[in-house]
Amino acid sequence: MSTWVTQLRKGLMEFCILNLLQHGESYGYEILQSLQKIEELVVTDSTVYPILSRLKKDGYLKVQVKPSSSGPPRRYFSLTALGRQRVQEMNTYWGNLNNGIRKLRKGKPGENE
Amino acid sequence: MSTWVTQLRKGLMEFCILNLLQHGESYGYEILQSLQKIEELVVTDSTVYPILSRLKKDGYLKVQVKPSSSGPPRRYFSLTALGRQRVQEMNTYWGNLNNGIRKLRKGKPGENE
C-alpha cells in the first residue's frame, strides 16, 4: 500500500468501524470482511482488533461474547450511547472537512466570501 | 485539537497543500494563511514547512526564491509535472474513498450488489 494511503487511513479506520456498527452489533472477523468488500477500505485483522480494543477501553463500544459453531467464541461489539454520539460528531466533522477540501479545490479560500 | 482530528489529518495536509498549489505558486507563510481560512484545515507552520520540504525532496514541487519587501526572502513552491500527476491521482483516490464511506454508512457493504 502506498505510504500516503497508509497515512490517510489514520483515524479513518476507526471512523469506518464506528459507522459500520451503527447498523448493529458485529465481531472483529465479520467487520474485517465487511471492510474487505470496499476496495479503498481493505484492512488486515491487526488493524481492526487494536481499534476495537481502543474503542472499548474508551467507552464507545461494549462487548458481548457469544459462542460460534464454527470456531472460537465471537466477541460482539456494539455502540454505547457515548459511541453513538461520537459517530454523530465524527460524521459532522467529516462532512465539514469535505466541504473545506472542496472549497480548496475550487479556488483559493477567501476568494469567495 | 482532538486526537482523532490530528490522526485524521495525516496525509490530508499534504493532499490539501498540493491542491492549493494547483492554483499557482505560493510560499509557506502564504499557504499557511490560505489554510487558516478554512476552519477544518487550520494548521501551524511546523506542520506546513516539513510537508513542503518533503514534497520538494520527492520531486513533486520545485522552488524559486524571491525577495520580499516585508521580511526574509520567500520560497515560492510550484507543482512539477510529477506533482500535477500526483494531485490527480490523489483526487481520484479521495473521491473513491468518499464513495466507499458513503456506502458504509448507507448499509452493510455487500448488501447492495
Place this chain on the structure above:
DNA sequence: TTCCGGTATACTGCTTTACGTAGTACTGAG
C-alpha cells in the same frame, strides 16, 4: 540616529498516535 518591538518568513527536534507486517494461539469440522 540608534534602538526596540512587532510582523513576515523560514526551519528543526521531539513526542505522540495509528496503521500495517509478522507472528501467536485456540476452537471446531471434516
Place this chain on the structure above:
DNA sequence: CTCAGTACTACGTAAAGCAGTATACCGGAA
C-alpha cells in the same frame, strides 16, 4: 491433522503538532 474461523500482540514507520530558533524589514521611541 489440517484448514477455516476467530482473536490477539510486538514492533517499526511515518506524519502532525508543540515549542523553540533564526533572520529580514519597518515603524516608533529615545
